[in-house]
Amino acid sequence: MRVLILGGTADARALADRLVADGVDVVTSLAGRTTGPRMPAGDVRVGGFGGTSGLTGWLSAQGIDAVIDATHPFAATITGHAADACALLGISLLRLVRPGWAGHPDAPTWHWVADHAEAARSAARLGDRIVLTVGRQPLPSYLALAGCDVLARVAEATGDDLPPRWTVIAERGPFALTDEISLLRDFGAQVLVTKDSGGPTAAKLDAARVVGARVVVVSRPPAPAGVESVGDVDAAVAWLRHRQS
Ligand code: NAP
Numbered sequence: 001m002r003v004l005i006l007g008g009t010a011d012a013r014a015l016a017d018r019l020v021a022d023g024v025d026v027v028t029s030l031a032g033r034t035t036g037p038r039m040p041a042g043d044v045r046v047g048g049f050g051g052t053s054g055l056t057g058w059l060s061a062q063g064i065d066a067v068i069d070a071t072h073p074f075a076a077t078i079t080g081h082a083a084d085a086c087a088l089l090g091i092s093l094l095r096l097v098r099p100g101w102a103g104h105p106d107a108p109t110w111h112w113v114a115d116h117a118e119a120a121r122s123a124a125r126l127g128d129r130i131v132l133t134v135g136r137q138p139l140p141s142y143l144a145l146a147g148c149d150v151l152a153r154v155a156e157a158t159g160d161d162l163p164p165r166w167t168v169i170a171e172r173g174p175f176a177l178t179d180e181i182s183l184l185r186d187f188g189a190q191v192l193v194t195k196d197s198g199g200p201t202a203a204k205l206d207a208a209r210v211v212g213a214r215v216v217v218v219s220r221p222p223a224p225a226g227v228e229s230v231g232d233v234d235a236a237v238a239w240l241r242h243r244q245s
Pocket of ligand 1: 006007008009029030031033046047048049050051052054055070071072074075076077078079081135
């Protein structure tokens, strides 16, 4: 069985490592956005497929039997393409997506918003010392906050021209609670903005409570209809074993 893992996450990497150790023929696909990405076991290909039609052609040409979409919960475009391509070809598709933070004890106190534009408006109402942990790509949606003191943490800095009152730091998680408390406290954060990414970067949410910062959470984009989904690597491995037997 030849399996495509759509990757770019720690879970995708862990899944590839597990499946390769089990003797499965795995190819992981990375978008190619990150410099020096951590590589999974097995074959790796890098770069976009060229939309749904490109992905459909690639899956056929490579003789892929099953696809596990382990991309980030906010990578909605590739997730939609995978759903459409697999439906067209009749290939089994699983979405591996870690649970979000709606079950966190503080979740009812957070400001849940639908998108980044609404997050920017909400943050502006809540304070003017704002920490953005939404990634690099959405930063243009926050330019309405040009008059605020903003600390934007991204995995990889860019040469983007950002407002003079903004500071960008490039760091990759996971982050320890004590470090997150120091980050928010040293900056004097009044507001923390995050996506509902789920997983191990939750320490910032606990830190926000400790320092008394308000939290704005961007809700996940909707999942494609009719695609089976699991929340952890073990369940994805079990799904594939069931298909192999
Ligand atoms: P996206 O908006 O859903 O996808 C945009 C385009 O990038 C897709 O149409 C596809 O190009 C290409 N692409 C995305 N993921 C790919 C993959 N795994 N392999 C090959 N091509 C891929 O994705 P995104 O939000 O920019 O995220 C890009 C990658 O970074 C994803 O793999 C994701 O797992 C990872 N990541 C994203 C976030 C986030 O917050 N969005 C956070 C951490 C990691 P074509 O149409 O040409 O095929």
